[in-house]
Amino acid sequence: MTELNLFPMLFALMLAGFVGFQVIQNVSRLLHTPLMSLTNAISAIAVVGSIIIAGEQKTEVSTALGAIAVFASVTNIVSGFLITDRMLKMFKERGK
Amino acid sequence: MTELNLFPMLFALMLAGFVGFQVIQNVSRLLHTPLMSLTNAISAIAVVGSIIIAGEQKTEVSTALGAIAVFASVTNIVSGFLITDRMLKMFKERGK
Amino acid sequence: MVTVVTQVCYLAAATLFIFSLRWLSRPNTARRGVFAGVVGMALAIVGTLLHPEIVGFQWIALAVIAGTVVGIPLSRVPLTAVPQRTAISHAFGGLAAGLVGSAKYSIWLGEGELTAFRTIAIVVEVLLGFITFTGSLMAAGKLQEVIPTRPITYRGQNAVNFALLGTAVLCGVGLVVNPANWPLFGVIVSLSLVFGVLLIIPIGGADMPTVISLLNSYAGLSAVAMGFVLENELLIVAGALDGASGFILSVIMCRAMNRSFSNVLFGAFGQVQAQAAGGEAKPVKSATPQDAADYLGAAQRVVFVPGYGMAVAQAQHRVREIYDELHKRGIEVKFAIHPVAGRMPGHMNVLLAEAEIPYEALVEMDEINPEMPQMDVCVVVGANDVVNPAARTDKSSPIYGMPIIDADKARMVLANKRSMNPGFAGIDNALYSADNTLMVFGDAKSVLGDIAAALRAEREGKAAA
Amino acid sequence: MVTVVTQVCYLAAATLFIFSLRWLSRPNTARRGVFAGVVGMALAIVGTLLHPEIVGFQWIALAVIAGTVVGIPLSRVPLTAVPQRTAISHAFGGLAAGLVGSAKYSIWLGEGELTAFRTIAIVVEVLLGFITFTGSLMAAGKLQEVIPTRPITYRGQNAVNFALLGTAVLCGVGLVVNPANWPLFGVIVSLSLVFGVLLIIPIGGADMPTVISLLNSYAGLSAVAMGFVLENELLIVAGALDGASGFILSVIMCRAMNRSFSNVLFGAFGQVQAQAAGGEAKPVKSATPQDAADYLGAAQRVVFVPGYGMAVAQAQHRVREIYDELHKRGIEVKFAIHPVAGRMPGHMNVLLAEAEIPYEALVEMDEINPEMPQMDVCVVVGANDVVNPAARTDKSSPIYGMPIIDADKARMVLANKRSMNPGFAGIDNALYSADNTLMVFGDAKSVLGDIAAALRAEREGKAAA
Ligand SMILES: NC(=O)c1ccc[n+]([C@@H]2O[C@H](COP(=O)([O-])OP(=O)(O)OC[C@H]3O[C@@H](n4cnc5c(N)ncnc54)[C@H](OP(=O)(O)O)[C@@H]3O)[C@@H](O)[C@H]2O)c1
Numbered sequence A, B: 001m002t003e004l005n006l007f008p009m010l011f012a013l014m015l016a017g018f019v020g021f022q023v024i025q026n027v028s029r030l031l032h033t034p035l036m037s038l039t040n041a042i043s044a045i046a047v048v049g050s051i052i053i054a055g056e057q058k059t060e061v062s063t064a065l066g067a068i069a070v071f072a073s074v075t076n077i078v079s080g081f082l083i084t085d086r087m088l089k090m091f092k093e094r095g096k
Numbered sequence C, D: 001m002v003t004v005v006t007q008v009c010y011l012a013a014a015t016l017f018i019f020s021l022r023w024l025s026r027p028n029t030a031r032r033g034v035f036a037g038v039v040g041m042a043l044a045i046v047g048t049l050l051h052p053e054i055v056g057f058q059w060i061a062l063a064v065i066a067g068t069v070v071g072i073p074l075s076r077v078p079l080t081a082v083p084q085r086t087a088i089s090h091a092f093g094g095l096a097a098g099l100v101g102s103a104k105y106s107i108w109l110g111e112g113e114l115t116a117f118r119t120i121a122i123v124v125e126v127l128l129g130f131i132t133f134t135g136s137l138m139a140a141g142k143l144q145e146v147i148p149t150r151p152i153t154y155r156g157q158n159a160v161n162f163a164l165l166g167t168a169v170l171c172g173v174g175l176v177v178n179p180a181n182w183p184l185f186g187v188i189v190s191l192s193l194v195f196g197v198l199l200i201i202p203i204g205g206a207d208m209p210t211v212i213s214l215l216n217s218y219a220g221l222s223a224v225a226m227g228f229v230l231e232n233e234l235l236i237v238a239g240a241l242d243g244a245s246g247f248i249l250s251v252i253m254c255r256a257m258n259r260s261f262s263n264v265l266f267g268a269f270g271q272v273q274a275q276a277a278g279g280e281a282k283p284v285k286s287a288t289p290q291d292a293a294d295y296l297g298a299a300q301r302v303v304f305v306p307g308y309g310m311a312v313a314q315a316q317h318r319v320r321e322i323y324d325e326l327h328k329r330g331i332e333v334k335f336a337i338h339p340v341a342g343r344m345p346g347h348m349n350v351l352l353a354e355a356e357i358p359y360e361a362l363v364e365m366d367e368i369n370p371e372m373p374q375m376d377v378c379v380v381v382g383a384n385d386v387v388n389p390a391a392r393t394d395k396s397s398p399i400y401g402m403p404i405i406d407a408d409k410a411r412m413v414l415a416n417k418r419s420m421n422p423g424f425a426g427i428d429n430a431l432y433s434a435d436n437t438l439m440v441f442g443d444a445k446s447v448l449g450d451i452a453a454a455l456r457a458e459r460e461g462k463a464a465a
C-alpha cells in the first residue's frame, strides 16, 4: 500500500463524519436508547475484518484471534439488532 | 485504472450525495439566490481538470481545449464568489 | 503520479466546500461560508498547479487572466439579471466539462489508453457537459429575451428529442465497445449540442428558472463524471454538492408552483399565457397614489406582497421609503414572501435585502397567511400569480393547488401593476376585481415613489403644524 | 485481490447503514431502519465470505454459531439492564478490533509487510480497541454493581494515567520506527488493557452512562482504524457513523447535566454523594397513596415526571394503570421527559413505551416547562435531580445551571421515593420540603400500584352507586 491509497480513505472518513453527525443529530430524543443499540450492531461491522483473519488461516494464532473476534462481533450483531427491534416494537402511536 | 479504483470513487459519490442533500436542505429560503451562485462557483471545480489538460500540453488541440476550459471555469469562480458575497453583504439584521 | 501535497490540498478543499454550504444556511454565518469556499478553491488550484505532469504554465496563466477579466463584470450585473448570469455560468461549466472530456478522449485515443470504464465516464461527461452548455445558453437567451420566450412546439417534438438522445446514447455504447472509433465521438458531441437546444425550445421563458436549476444539477453531474475520468475525488464531491443543490431547488420550485418536472419540461406552459390573456377584464376600482398614502397612514398593521413586478421595476428602494415612513408612524410593517415570487428562488429576499430591509421583517408564506385577516392594508407590488385566489378556489385554473399568499383575506388590498395584463401563468386574477381591492396602476417604481412622497409630505405637514 | 461482487456488497451495505440511521430518526420509520441495518450487515458478511483469501470456513462457522447463541439471550435482558448490555457490547467491539489488529500485526510481521502506515493504523486500532475492551468491562461491572460503584481516587491519579498513556504512545512511535520490534507491540497491548481499567476506576457509577457513550465513539474509531488497516471503506463509514453517534450522545448528556467532559472523566463526581448526603433533612409533609388518589381524581390536568427510581422499581406499568384510570375520568395526562432522566439517553421513553403509553403523551422538557403552572398535580416518580430547583436558584449547588423540569411550579406536587436519600448528584432537593409538595414514601411499584387500586375502587364504587 502506497500512502496514496490513503487519500480515498481519508475522503471517505471526512464525508462519513459529516453524514454521521447530520444523521445522528436528526434522531429524535425519543429514540436515543434504540439508537445506542443500533449503532452497536452497526459498529460490529468489525466482523468483516475478523472473518478474513479467521478464514485465511495464516497461522494458528491469527486464526484463533480471528475466530474470537468473529464470535465477539456476531454477538454484537445479533443482540444489537434484536434488542433494538424489541425496543422499537414498544413505541406505539396513540390509538394504535 | 482497474475497475477497482472505481469503488473508492463510488463511495465518495454516495457519501457526498448524502452530505449534499442534507446540507442544502438546511439552507434557509432567505438565501436561495446566493446559494445558487455559490454552488455555481464551487462546481467550477472543473478548473482542476482544465488546468491539467492545459498544462500537460500533450497536443495542440488538447492544450487549446484545456485553456478554453480554464477560462470558462475561472470566469465562474470569480463571478460566482464575487456576486454571492455582494448579495450576502446586503442581508442585514434589524438595527445593524 | 499525484503528490501527497496535492492530495492534502484536495482533501482540505472538499472539506471547506462542505463547510461553505453549511455556513450558508444562516445569514449571520453566510459570508464566512463564501470565505471558506474561496479558500477551498484556492487550495484546489494550488494543489493542481503542483501536478508534475504540468509542463508549461503560459496557457493556464493567459486563461486565468482572461477568465478574471470576464468574471468581474459578470459579478456586477443588476440583481434582476441574476437568473441570466446563473444560466451563463452553467453554460461555462458545461462547456469546461465537455472540453476536458473531449481533450482526455483525444489524448487517451492517441496513447491507446482508453479502457471501457474511462470511455463510459468520458461519454457521460461529454453528454451532460455539452447538453448543459447549449441548453443553458438557450435559457439565458430566453431570460434575456434575445430569443423569443414563448415556447416553440411542433407535433412529435418529444419523439424527435428522445430519438436524438437515444441515438447519442447508442453511439456511446458503440464507442465503449470500440473506443478507437472516434467518428462516433464526434457524433455524440454534436448530438448533445443539438439536443441541448431542442430541449429548451418548447419551454416558455418564465419556466426558465426551474430549467436552469435542473441544468445546474446537470452541470454538477458532469463535474462528477469528470471526477471519474480523472480519478479525482474532489471533483466528485464538489460535483455532487452542486448536483444536489440544483435538484433540490428545482423540486422546491415545482412544488411551490404545484407542477411536475415533466410538466415543466414538456408542458409548454408559457402557451397558456397566449390563450387566457384573451379573457375580458372585469370592472375594477382604482385609486391614486395619494389615496393609497392616506389608507396606509391610517393603518395599524400593513403587509407588503412583493412580486416579479417589483423586480422588473427595481422598486425595492421605494418600498423601503414607504417602510420607513410607516415605521416613523409606529405602524407595524411586514413583508410576505412567496417561495416562487419573482423569477428565481429567494428573488424577493435579495431585492429587499438590497434595499436594506432587515430580514426579520421578511415572513414566509406559511407563517404570514394565518395573520392576513388581521392586516389592515395589504400592498401587492407587482405580484400576481402568487396572490391569485383561483389557486384555492378554481379547480379548472392551471395554477389550482399552488399554495398562495392569502392577500384577499386582508381587510383591504392595494394592488400595483401597470395594466390588467396577466402574470407569468397567463391567467386573470379575481383579487383585482374584489370589493376590498383598489388598483393603483402604473410602474411600481414611480407609483410607490409617489406614495412615499405623499406620506412624507403629510408627516412634515403635521410636524410643521 | 478483492472481487467486484464483494465491493458492490460493501457499497450497498454502507448505503443501507446510512439509511438505517436516517430512518431511525422518527418512530414510524424506525423499524424499517433496523431492517435496512440487518440487510446491510448481511450483505457485508456475504461479500466478505466471497473473499478469495478465505481458505477454510470451519472456524468462522463455529464462531458465528457461538456468537448467535450468546447474542440472543443478551438481547432479552430487562430494559433496566440495557446500559450494562451496551457496555458489554462495546467491550466485545473493542476486543474484536484489538484482536484483528494484533493478528494483522503478527501476520504482516511474519511476511515482512509492515509498512510505516500500516503500523500506525494497527497501533491506533489496538490502542483504542483494548482500552475500549477493559474500560467497557469496568463500566459494565460498575453499572451492574459487581464492582464498587464509588469512584476510587488517589493522589496523582491523573498523572499516573497520562504517564501510562504517554508510554503506550511512545512505544507506538518506536514500533513505527522499527515495526519488527514486536516486544514493543506486546507492551502497547498490555498498557492499553491496564489503562482501560485505570481510566474507569476514578469515575462514579452514575457517570457510567456518559462514559459508555464515550467508549461507544472509541469503539467506532477503532473500527475506522481497522478500516485503514484493511483498506476497507465500509469499515471506515460504519465506524465513523458509530463514532459520531457515541460522541453526540455523550455531548447531549454532558450538556443536560451542565458538566464538561473532563469533569465527567476526572471529576470523580460520585464522591459528592457521600459528603452532601450528610446534610440534615428539612421537615416534609407526607401523604398516603389514598390521599394521592383523591388529589389525582379531583384534578383537571396531571403531569408525571418519571426518573431513575421508576426504572429501578420497574414501576412503568403501574404508571400506565394510573394513566388509564385518569384517562377514563377525562383527565388530561402528560409525561414530562428530562433528557437525562434515568441512567441513559431516552431511558424514560423506552420504559413508558414498554408500558404502551402512546409517545404523543411524552413531552420534552422545553415544551412542558411553560405549561407547568397550569398543571393541577405533578406526580414525581423516582425523579430527583432533574426536578431539583437548586439547579435554577442555588449557585453553590453542583448541578447549578443544569436545565430542569419545573415541577415546583405546578399547583401541587406528589413526590414518590423510598426515603429522603439524595439522587445521583448526591444533593438535597428543596422540592420535597416545599409547601405545595406532598411526599408519598415507598417503592414506586407498590405505591403507584396502591394509588391505581384506590382510583379503580373509587370509580367502580361510583359506577355501582
Ligand atoms: N421564483 C421562482 O423561482 C419562479 C420560477 C419559475 C416560475 N415562477 C413563476 O413566476 C411567477 C411569480 O409570480 P409573481 O406574482 O411574483 O409575478 P407574476 O405572476 O409573473 O406577475 C408579475 C406582475 O407584475 C406586474 N408588473 C410587471 N412589470 C411591472 C412594473 N414595472 N411595475 C409594476 N408591476 C409590474 C405584471 O402586471 P402588468 O404587466 O400589468 O404590470 C404582472 O402581473 C409565479 O407564477 C411562479 O410560478 C417563479
Ligand SMILES: NC(=O)c1ccc[n+]([C@@H]2O[C@H](COP(=O)([O-])OP(=O)(O)OC[C@H]3O[C@@H](n4cnc5c(N)ncnc54)[C@H](OP(=O)(O)O)[C@@H]3O)[C@@H](O)[C@H]2O)c1
Pocket: D206, D207, D208, D209, D210, D253, D256, D257, D306, D307, D308, D309, D310, D312, D313, D339, D340, D341, D342, D343, D344, D345, D346, D347, D381, D382, D383, D384, D385, D386, D387, D416, D417, D418, D419, D420, D421, D422, D423, D424, D425, D442, D443, D444, D445
Ligand atoms: N439519563 C442519562 O443519560 C444520564 C447519564 C448520566 C447521569 N445521569 C444522571 O442521573 C440523574 C437522573 O436524575 P433522576 O431524577 O432521573 O434520578 P436521580 O436524581 O438519580 O434520583 C432517583 C431517585 O429515585 C429514587 N428511587 C430509587 N429507587 C426507587 C424505587 N424503587 N422507588 C421509588 N423511588 C426510588 C431515589 O430516592 P430514594 O433512594 O429515596 O428512593 C432517587 O432520589 C441525573 O442527575 C443525571 O445527571 C443521567
